[in-house]
Amino acid sequence: MKKKYIVTLTPEERPMLRVMLSRGKAAARKLMHARILLKADVSAGRPALSDEAIAEEVEAGRATVERVRRQFVEGGLEAALERRKPRREYCRKLDGDGEAHLIALACSQAPEGRRRWTLRLLADRMVALEQVDHLSHETVRAVLKKTNSSLG
Numbered sequence: 628m629k630k631k632y633i634v635t636l637t638p639e640e641r642p643m644l645r646v647m648l649s650r651g652k653a654a655a656r657k658l659m660h661a662r663i664l665l666k667a668d669v670s671a672g673r674p675a676l677s678d679e680a681i682a683e684e685v686e687a688g689r690a691t692v693e694r695v696r697r698q699f700v701e702g703g704l705e706a707a708l709e710r711r712k713p714r715r716e717y718c719r720k721l722d723g724d725g726e727a728h729l730i731a732l733a734c735s736q737a738p739e740g741r742r743r744w745t746l747r748l749l750a751d752r753m754v755a756l757e758q759v760d761h762l763s764h765e766t767v768r769a770v771l772k773k774t775n776s777s778l779g
Contacts, residue, residue: 632696634667640704657708659687663695720759720766728758729770
């Protein structure tokens with residue numbers, strides 16, 4: 628089967644990868660990807676190795692070899708060696724003002740019939756006070772854990 632992503636290293640990239648491997652002072656993932664790129668290189672008249680052969684030589688999976696080839700061809704050497712930034716953005720349920728309200732509520736007197744606030748009670752009260760439309764007890768735990776104030 629003809630390969631879709633052909634790795635052709637430049638004369639500057641090949642020695643740089645060899646030096647990185649000889650030093651061994653990089654992350655294991657980065658070193659493995661450098662080995663894969665050197666084995667997959669078809670420049671200078673070298674024969675092209677199959678993905679299965681490369682995977683066996685560097686003790687990686689065939690899918691990893693395919694992915695490194697694709698990353699190199701589409702994004703260059705840095706894209707193949709470095710981890711990409713996470714694409715997911717986490718939306719905070721409570722901003723600074725909401726956190727301040729939660730902390731003030733946790734420091735206030737516990738509800739009637741209770742000795743102290745529970746995380747679920749705090750979450751329910753924040754919703755009842757219309758600070759947020761929905762709040763998990765885990766979010767309350769994370770916010771209160773972040774604070775250095777004594778809630779006792």
